[in-house]
Amino acid sequence: MVRREWKHLSGTGCQMFEQFPPEVVEKRRKLVPKMKDAKKEGKRSWIVYDTLYVDGKPVKQ
Template sequence: MAVLEKDTKTLWLALEDRVKRVDERVSKLEHSTEGADIAVAHVSSRIDDLERERNSLREDLTNSKETMASIKFERVHRSPGEQTRGKARSIIIKFAFLKDKESVRREWKQLTGTNYNVWEQFPPEVVAKRRQLLPKMKEARSNGKRSWISYDTLYVDGRPVRD
């Protein structure tokens, strides 16, 4: 009887040890599963965000194409002169309608940081006047005032400055 009791205890201890190891493994698997569930939820959320962004970009592209198709140009040509190696030649555009020019002008800031730029072309007299006004504009800005040049007029805090 003592041998049977001893064998039963040994078997019982071995069984408890095995159950303990199985419980630890199950606990680790549950923890891994919870981590995987969290990761799946995060990835699913990110996929939803990316799909919304893609749809928004598609819509913007479609609207841009429609807008571009509606813009009328009076004349479009490359700038005169020789092409500089490694540098694209400028394109000069004359819009048929002022509203088209203004809609393009409002979008210029979106080109910041890209390889594209847009400039407004002025007559030589206006360019000379703007060069004279530029230091005054910078000085006003350094004094904490809002200033800008529109055509050939300097504005400081919304008021035109006369020479």
């Protein structure tokens, strides 16, 4: 519940960050360069948990 209300913390001095297990952090770290390359090509790309999405479709590694 609290994670969905993070927008209301703006300006209060409180912050909220997502925390992932070390395995997921490592996987995300490897996906960031691929995400940046896709953005340079003009594609929409983002990472959800440990999955890279490019133009709305999950990318297999």
